[in-house]
Amino acid sequence: MPESKSSASQVQVEQKNYQMPPKDGITIAHFIVVADMERSARFYEKVFGARILSGGDSKGAPSYMQLANTWLIVNVGGGPTPDKPSTTLSVPANPDLVSSFLNIRVADIQACYKLWKSRGAEFITEPKPKYGETRCYIRDPDGYIIEVGQTNPDVTYG
């Protein structure tokens, strides 16, 4: 943030600055199982301008990307591990049955739609007005949906 924006700088000084890895406390990332780490990293870099921090390796190290205020961690799937003995990780078995997803809140959805589409993002539909917002969805290379939403000016959060 430029120093000229003095009205906001006071708040920032008092605020906690989140880092990865965290020096204290916690920092939250979003993990997705992918078929191809390199393909996913390139997709999030190209479309959203994510910064690829690490490409991972075949020994178990995931790929790390910084994406705006969070980090995206991607790795291939696998069977249960000692710390999750009953859980299997895989790419989405059915991309039309969804429980959780990355939700990108934007200031200008029409501009994001055009820019990200020009960079190769596949949108399910164009932006549509919904309760309190205008919204559309992208499919990532593994079939995950990514919500893109702009909240109406009269709504406090979102």
Add this chain to the structure above:
Amino acid sequence: MSQVQVDGKTYQMPPQDGFTVAHFITVADVERSARFYEKVFGGRILTTGNSEGAPGFIQIANTWLIVYFGGAPTPDKPTVTLSVPPGPDSVSSFMNIRVADIHSCYELWKSRGAEFLTEPKVKYGETRCYIRDPDGYIIEVGQSNPDVAYG
């Protein structure tokens, strides 16, 4: 409006410019989930939404958790159905909480009612454990080894 600072840049919700990334989960009970993330992780409940379509928003550390009920396809995702995890042992994505001190997080969050699958265990490049949230989502809690650049 709430905001966070990440690597020296400020992100707001809703964003005034650019974009801010949140994590959405489908839940059975918005209030129950909001209380869980507040109690265990110190999340700040911004709104618990309403039954007309407004979701719950919880600010946690550098991100926001958005929680809402499931539902059938909508005009902007005409083939997609949202539901709580049908089989919590088949997982594709999850919230991943990177921590500076995993043993103190384990003790603190357990004392606040978090259900861990196991105690922290040493894994490739890190020490790790998992929490089940009220809907069965796994939440990874991990501390990277000092020699690992990221994570």
